Amino acid sequence: MIRAAMRTMEDDGKVELIKERRNRMAKTNLFTTITQKLVFGGLLAVTAVATAGCIWMYLTRNPTTITDDSIREEITPVVKLVTYEYNFTQLLSIDEAGNPLGWENPFTSKRYVATIDGKADIGINADKVKTEIKRVDMNDKSSEVKSVKVTLPHSEITSFSTDPNTLKKYVEDNGFLNWNQVSTDDLNGLLKQAKKEQTKKVKESNMLKESDDRARGLIEKQVKALCGDDVDVNVTFK
Structure with missing residues (x-):
């Protein structure tokens, strides 16, 4: 129990x-x-x-709205970079009789032969660049960009210069007792003639066309980088 x-x-x-x-x-x-x-x-x-x-x-x-001005601001530096530098050596020559009849004689004749180096810059005037945007909805500034048209002026010589330090004299005959010396006006005339001749050479070459083609390619890439690869970019020259 x-x-x-x-x-x-x-x-x-x-x-x-x-x-x-x-x-x-x-x-x-x-x-x-x-x-x-x-x-x-x-x-x-x-x-x-x-x-x-x-x-x-x-x-x-x-959001950053893409506008005509914003595209222009993006491509202007590119346009300024599209520059070709054309270097040349110009022959400067004077052969004058120095008398009304044109007879050459050691007393009045003036002869001058020299060379000088220079360069011409080829580019596009960025101030004349124009842009036109087309959007999916043209009434909405924030709408997707459909196409961009860029109008450029053709390439041209934007600057021309010669370097006086490269001047080389080969012949300088100023007549008897330096009676008929080569003057500053003579040299300025030779430099003007050099600019005229070199400008003609540039226009007759393919340099201006090559500058246009290069500008078109660079601007197309820049616009697509800003707006997108699907955007239609049309670069024309006027």
Whole structure:
């Protein structure tokens, strides 16, 4: 009897211990579940705030609108870089009799032979560049650019110069006692003639056409880099 009672008490103690463990586990599981829900809810809240922020930034962004002026500003430096440098050596020559009859004699004749180096820069006048944009919706300035037309002046000689330090004299005959000297006006006349002759050579060569072709290629690349590869770019010369 006593042993049976002791066993019953032991069994009751075990039951109570099991119940207590179950209660602790239930509380622990409940706490864990609540914690997980709170963490998950916090992540959702952060995600929602971040998403809302991105949407707000997108809606309130200040996009750069492509305009005729912006394209012109982009291609103007390119146009200025399209420059060919034509170097030359010009022969300067004077052979005058120095008398009304045109007779050559050692007393009045003037002879002068020399060479001088110079260069001519070939390029395009960037101030005359014109652009025209066509959009998907011409009434909306922020609409996608469909095509760009660029009008350029033809290439020309933008500068011409000679270097006086390269002047080499081969013959200088000023007549008897330097009576008929080569004057400053004579030299200026020779330099003007040099410019005229070298300009003619440039126009008769392919240099102006090559400059136009180079400008067209560079500007097409620049416009596509700004507006996109799908944009139709038409570069014409006027």
